[in-house]
Amino acid sequence: MKRKILCLLMVCSIAFLIAGCDKGQKESDDYIILWDNLSGPTRGGVEETAEFLEGCGLFGEHPLERFVAADSLGGSAHGTFFFASGSINAEIKSFQSLSFAWQPGDDRIIISSLPMEKIVVVIDESKACPTIRFKFLIDSYLDETDCMIIRVNPNIVITPEFIAHATIRINSSDLEKEIYLPFQGKN
Numbered sequence: 001m002k003r004k005i006l007c008l009l010m011v012c013s014i015a016f017l018i019a020g021c022d023k024g025q026k027e028s029d030d031y032i033i034l035w036d037n038l039s040g041p042t043r044g045g046v047e048e049t050a051e052f053l054e055g056c057g058l059f060g061e062h063p064l065e066r067f068v069a070a071d072s073l074g075g076s077a078h079g080t081f082f083f084a085s086g087s088i089n090a091e092i093k094s095f096q097s098l099s100f101a102w103q104p105g106d107d108r109i110i111i112s113s114l115p116m117e118k119i120v121v122v123i124d125e126s127k128a129c130p131t132i133r134f135k136f137l138i139d140s141y142l143d144e145t146d147c148m149i150i151r152v153n154p155n156i157v158i159t160p161e162f163i164a165h166a167t168i169r170i171n172s173s174d175l176e177k178e179i180y181l182p183f184q185g186k187n
Contacts, residue, residue, distance in 0.1 A: 028050075029059075029133070029135070030050075030053075030054070030058075030059035030060065030133070030134070030135060030136060031050050031053070031059075031135065031136040031137075031138050032135065032136070032137055032138065032164055033046050033047070033050065033138045033139070034137060034138070034139040046138050046139070046140070046141055048141070049138055049140075049141055049142045050136075050138055052142060052147050052150075053136060053138075053150075053157065056104065056147075056150055056151055056154065057104040057105030057106060058104060058134060058136070058154060058157070059134075060105075060133065061131040061132070061133045061169070062102045062103055062104060062105070062131060062132050062133070063102065063103050063129055063130075063131055064100055064101070064102050064129070064130040064131060064132050064168065064170075065100075065101035065102065065103070065109055066100065066101045067098055067099065067100035067101070067130070067168075068098070068099055068100075069096060069097070069098050069099075069116070070096075070097055070098075070099055070113075071094060071096060071097075077089065077090035077091075078090075096115070096116040097113050097114060097115050097116060098113065098114055098115075098116060098119050099111065099112070099113040100112055100113070100132065102132050104154055110153075110154055110155065110158075111155075112154075112155050112158040114158070114159075114160065114163060114166055115160055118160055118163055118164075118165050118166055119165070119166055119168060120165050120166070120167045120168070121167075121168050121170065121175070122167055122168065122169045122170075123170065123171070123172050123175065124169040124170065124171060125171045125172065126171075127169050127170055127171050127174075128171075129174075130168060130169065130170040130171075130174055131168070131169045131170075132166055132167065132168050132169075133166065133167045133169075134158065134163055134166050135163065135164040135165050135166070135167070136157065136162055136163060136164065137161070137162055137163065137164045138162075
């Protein structure tokens with residue numbers, strides 16, 4: 001009896017491991033693929049999406065030209081209607097954001113903005129000039145049309161929905177000159 005129970009437990013454990021092998025996420029320095037949100041043919045496509053983002057020069061560290069913290073407004077509205085009656089709900093929030101100018105690896109300068117909660121600042125005295133590195137959340141496949149648009153305007157994917165976080169590396173003297181973070185206090 002003990003042997004049957006042990007065999008049953010082993011078979012169940014192996015089946016559980018096999019079923020869960022491709023669940024979860026795949027992570028690198030530049031992206032996180034969220035497998036749990038994917039199904040069917042899109043699973044192979046997200047790795048192509050990661051390769052495409054890399055080919056667009058969006059992976060790795062990028063020089064920061066200028067950046068500034070600012071108050072921003074964001075909101076959403078949704079509603080339901082049936083014939084002539086219905087309801088609408090709306091919400092507007094104020095939040096701190098960081099607007100910055102960066103280079104995606106070519107001669108262009110892109111102006112982007114992310115909420116402060118997506119920004120990680122690392123003091124790195126070895127940096128002569130500040131850099132930014134994005135960590136993308138990839139949970140869907142981008143088709144060829146999306147890819148052409150992103151090549152022209154990377155801001156399509158430099159959004160809170162696509163970015164897990166952005167890491168700014170900056171030396172302490174540049175940090176004091178360039179940016180006022182909410183936790184720094186006034187000089």
